Amino acid sequence: METDSAQRLDGTLTSADETVQFRADLTDSERADFSASWPDRFAWKHAHSKANPEADWGLHVLQSIEFGFYVLNAKFGRELGNGETLITITPKNTLVIASSVSNGGGSSVRAAEQDKHDLIDGVAVSEPNVNPEVDTGFSIRQGDGPVISNHSRSLLDYTTALAVWQGCANQAPAIRDDAPLNGVFNPPAIGENICNSLANKGLVSGATLDDRATDALRMLNEEFAIQPEQNLLAPVHFGLAVAQSISMTYANAYGRAAVEARLCDLSLAATDGAGAFQPLPAGAEAALFSASNGIPPTAGVNIVYDGAEGQPTHLAASVSPSSSQPDYGLDALLCLRSLAQDSNAVTGAPLEGEEAVRADAIAGGMNGFPGVADRYVPLHHYYFQALDLVWATLKNKQPLPPSQVVRTLPRGDIGTPLSEANLPDIDPDPESGDRIVFVNNQLRIPE
Known part of the structure; x- marks a missing residue:
């Protein structure tokens, strides 16, 4: 933020007044004031653009298809000799399959819903991030498991629940020793502190660590219908801050929060081994365009809890003011959770942008982690197979x-x-x- 550097369209950095992918809309004086109080911080396009970009992901897919037809006709269309080109490649004679994974998969589904001009012939996606409109007229049941009626929660609802309770659930006897890399990614002492903080807030029950951790796991499985098959994989996801990063990024996006708002006292910065913020090396900053996945923690940029007791600290190492214990900054995670429930007492602002991403209808390789590779197979294999099947349906x-x-x-x-x-x-x-x-x-x- 200090240098006002931003990424050009090709990923290189510039501080000049030119076209860039995203730059926080602060005046020079506002940026200087922010940097004086919160040095070495980053503004992130998805989180801080105030545009709630997810609401238009389907539209962007449709626009990319239209652009694709434009480029194809510019290259292969029939030249008329007067500087004009006869459009010969059209949706009527060209098969278009909307296809991607995760956010891209959700974007493809939403594009198909919004496709009024019949640009898309088929959809093949994997793990699509789709927030469906709530329909209480049906339930879901896997095998002989419980009937799930409270389904169709939003992504933010699920991820903030995982961010709050999974750190404690990691220590449940049923998964503690069997979950791959649990002891490496999730120090037991931190997990115990999280359980104690949750218990003191009345968010888990039980007198012992085992009881509290078991109740946290029950909460995720029963209240939020996180399937038991995910229990052994969830600890490594928590250790990699998957739910925490999504919760922070999407809460900012849905709330159209500016970087200076520091929603729930959270910001983005590089940190040292003790968790204190520090400048990101220039080489690492220059490489962010190619090295980052778009949702911190990524490529050296971490989530910092500015409200941590003592000093701003890497969220995972943070001491919550309410507990004076290193409990993964539970106070900040509970703040994000309250936003997902439209009950934040600090900001007083529900996340209107969350409803803008609701969908109307829902029309691989070897993993080297011990304990993961021997239990799971790559879902990506079936994504490619689904793509082939959709092609065979449309073509043959x-x-x-x-x-x-x-x-x-x-x-x-x-x-x-x-x-x-x-x-x-x-x-x-x-x-x-x-x-x-x-x-x-x-x-x-x-x-």
Whole structure:
């Protein structure tokens, strides 16, 4: 923020008044005041643009398709000889499949919903981030598990719940020792402090650490319908700050918060080994365009809890004022949680932007982590297979397979390469016990 540097469209840095991807809209004096109080901080486009960009992701996909047709016709269209080009490549003679993963997958789904000009012929996505409009007219059930009626929560609702309770749940006896890298990424002492802080706030019950951690895990599984299959993977996600980073970024985006607002006393900066903020080396800053995934912590930029007891500190190492304990800055995480519940007493402002991203309808490689590679298979393999199946449907009129659970086989030994036995194909005619069906207003997923 001090230098007012920003990334050009090609990713290089500039402090000049020219076209850039994003620059915080502060005057020189406002920026100087901010930097004097909060030095070495970063403004992040997704979090701090005040544009709530997710609301227009579907539109942006449609615009990219229109641009694609423009470029194709400029290159391959028929020249008329008078400086004009006859448009020969059109949606009527060209197959378009909207396809991506995660945020891109959600963008593709939303684009298909908003496609009034029939630009898109098919959709093939994996793990789409879609916030559906709440429909209480149906329920969901996996196998013989509980009926889930309170579904369709927002991404922010789920991630803030994980940010608050998962740090304690990591110490539950049912997963503590079996979850891959749990002890490496999640120090038990911090987990115990989180459990104690939650208990003191009445957010978990139990007299012992085991009881409190078990209750936190129960809360996530029962109250938020986090499936038990995720329990062993969730600790490594918490250790990598997945839910925490999404909660911080999206709360700012949905609230259209400016960088100087420091929503929930959180900001972005590089930190040292003790958790104190420090300048990001110039070389690392120059590499952010290529090295960052867009949601801190990433590429050397971390989430800093400015309201931590003592001094601004890396969130994971923060001491909460309410507990005077290093409990992963639980006070800040609870603030983000309150925003997801539209009950923040500090800002008094609900996140109107969250409703703007609701959807109307929802039409790989080897992982080297011990304990992960031997339990899980790459979902990306099936994303590519789905893309091929959609192409075959559009091109050759091949029927799409019914919705189903694919019975994969983890390879067990981390040194064993994946084979076709581990990754069976999506079945064109699955057994009845593998089919995902909608019966009597209930989405039924096999165990």
